Amino acid sequence: MKQLLEKLEKKDIKALAKLITYVENNPGIDIVDKLPTKGAKIIGFTGSPGAGKSTLVNSVISTLRNKGYSVGVIAIDPSSPFTGGAFLGDRIRMKNHFLDDKVFIRSMSSGNSLGGLNESVFDVIKLMDAFGFDYVLIETVGAGQSEVDIVYVSDIVVLVLSPGSGDEIQLLKSGIMEIGDIYVVNKSDLDGADYLKSYLEAIFSISNKRKPIIKTIATSNSGVEELVKTIDLLLKEFHKNGEIKIRRERRLKKHAESIITRKIKEELSSLEVTGSINTVVKNVLKRLCDSF
Amino acid sequence: MKRKIRVLIAKPGLDGHDRGAKVVAKALRDAGMEVIYTGLRQTPEQIVKTAIQEDVDLIGLSILSGAHMNICKKLLQLMKENEIENTPVFVGGIIPTDDAEELKKMGIKEVFGPGTSLTLIVEKIRELFSEVEA
């Protein structure tokens, strides 16, 4: 393990990959705690299935690479709650970068953690930061809880929407509107993009919020330069007004919470406690049944 | 904690059919594995880089184009150069029996012909995994 960590410092790709596997399989292991923090910019991309998140990430990678930055990507897809298995297919859209040594793409499953994001994602971010990537891009699918979780791990959240996908209705649901720092109307080559954009503007004006809305066509890189510029500007602002500090503290707190939750679960599943839990469950069930 | 099996399913070669690859990928997922799927037209170089970054336990290739000999030879050679030759490689597709023998001699661990049942594939992959784990 020590050897792997030394190799990580020397920017050994294989060591990074192995360490990620290790933290994924050993949640709560403390090997990453002592790693240096190098200040990678952590950008979350979320949005409904098929909105074009992976294609957009692919295009953002190209833009960042043109500027000479190195990029780590964490692409998270859901895992089956029944079998634990997962089909991780985001890479399909990122082929352009497979041979680029300054781009490291890692697919992860969401695991069966309560909040949607795999607990080890915190450690994976730490590893990628310590490796020295300038940017770490995280893709999660915004179905259920996980789009809220991405807020806790990223410096900035890009919410990816596309016309004709029913996203307008999603937007009205509380929570979702809160999480994006930047709104992307992707697939703006399709009908309805302008409508979606003005719809967003309307919602913002009602709630007195001003958030950047950017139209993109991820498949042809259109608008992506502007997106990257907006991300950097907003990050600068966050650094200035202290928001970034608040967010990184929030990330630490959330990480701590997820560790504590797991520990409690582990305790619960230890035999002795399970016995008394079963008694409690039985009593509750009995009470509920009796009240019928 | 039980370690999850991570499998890369890649589709090298120039033909444009990945239905078979997807069926196998989904069967492996349903068997509780994490399947990294990279889509069509992967070069051996891309497959090796992906295998390293994703730190997969096994590599599966779906080849229908008839170019299996060349592809496998190139891939195994690159794996050696990158020191990941211990990662087992299996191949599925339309592959003549003689070629299958040849591939196995070359270092391919399993060759699954068109009629192979998904159950058998899953079973074989679990076996291959426990061999490298041991």
Ligand SMILES: Nc1nc2c(ncn2[C@@H]2O[C@H](COP(=O)(O)OP(=O)(O)OP(=O)(O)O)[C@@H](O)[C@H]2O)c(=O)[nH]1
């Ligand atoms: N017309 C058009 N199609 C796009 C655009 N961006 C992405 N697509 C297509 O939309 C489909 C889904 O793209 P992905 O990038 O896989 O979407 P995703 O949000 O990552 O999907 P999941 O990860 O499965 O949730 C693909 O067929 C893309 O080619 C765009 O700007 N315009």
Ligand SMILES: [Mg+2]
């Ligand atoms: Mg995707």
